[in-house]
Amino acid sequence: MAGVGLFDKQAEVYLSVRPKYPSDWFSRLSALTPHHSLAWDAGTGNGQAAMGVAEFYDQVIATDVSEPQISLSMPHPKVKYVHTPPSMSDDELIAMFGGEGMVDLGTVATAVHCVELQAFYYRQCPSFLELAMRRFLESTAPYRNPGTSFVRDEYKTLPFPFESVGSLGSEGEPLMLEMKQEASFEVCLGVIKSWSLISTAKEKGVDLLNEGVVKELETAWGGTEVIRTLNYNAFMLVGKVPN
Numbered sequence: 001m002a003g004v005g006l007f008d009k010q011a012e013v014y015l016s017v018r019p020k021y022p023s024d025w026f027s028r029l030s031a032l033t034p035h036h037s038l039a040w041d042a043g044t045g046n047g048q049a050a051m052g053v054a055e056f057y058d059q060v061i062a063t064d065v066s067e068p069q070i071s072l073s074m075p076h077p078k079v080k081y082v083h084t085p086p087s088m089s090d091d092e093l094i095a096m097f098g099g100e101g102m103v104d105l106g107t108v109a110t111a112v113h114c115v116e117l118q119a120f121y122y123r124q125c126p127s128f129l130e131l132a133m134r135r136f137l138e139s140t141a142p143y144r145n146p147g148t149s150f151v152r153d154e155y156k157t158l159p160f161p162f163e164s165v166g167s168l169g170s171e172g173e174p175l176m177l178e179m180k181q182e183a184s185f186e187v188c189l190g191v192i193k194s195w196s197l198i199s200t201a202k203e204k205g206v207d208l209l210n211e212g213v214v215k216e217l218e219t220a221w222g223g224t225e226v227i228r229t230l231n232y233n234a235f236m237l238v239g240k241v242p243n
Helices: 011-017 023-030 048-053 067-071 090-096 110-114 117-124 127-143 146-152 185-193 196-203 211-221
Strands: 038-042 059-064 079-083 105-108 175-183 228-236
Touching: 023 048, 023 105, 038 048, 048 059, 048 079, 048 105, 067 079, 127 196, 127 211, 175 185, 185 211, 185 228
Parallel strands: 038 059, 038 105, 059 079
Antiparallel strands: 175 228
């Protein structure tokens, strides 16, 4: 972690001289979140920003890699200070908040230069992975088989001139299904490598999964040790030959 130990030796000085942030700043932030149950102040130091956030949220979890800073934190009934050493895993951190998607507001004040931004963005916003995947999928567009448009349209535009047999999907109204798979990043990457468009692009001299792309996806995933649930959307059409 980028800023480990930077302020350990001057934690007392930090507490005595660092200013508190204007309440108006946090009021403006709170107006942007629909819920105000839980906020996370990362790199909290002694809690200078956490104290301001606590005016507008039911609970604030304030974290810092510096144990001396946390030990000198300013008490507040709505702020829970937690020492988060670099050895803490993503799973442990997420569990501390009660699961993914539980944080209504995340703040990093003067400590932003000490934060590993990619890792923090992933922890703060589960959709970070979705954004990375969306960028990757956009890059694959020139190499897709035209027939895959039916899949992207969820079979809603797939010609299917058969009589409906009930609730299992008919022309224009497919049955929506879902499959789940617990997977590591390597498994997810393998699934992507199995796509025909990957080889189509290679035949045209384009490596869609070059080292930089793979690294970006791996970071967004959360690292090679993280296990995630892959959701496969599936669509069913069933019919019988007309008499």
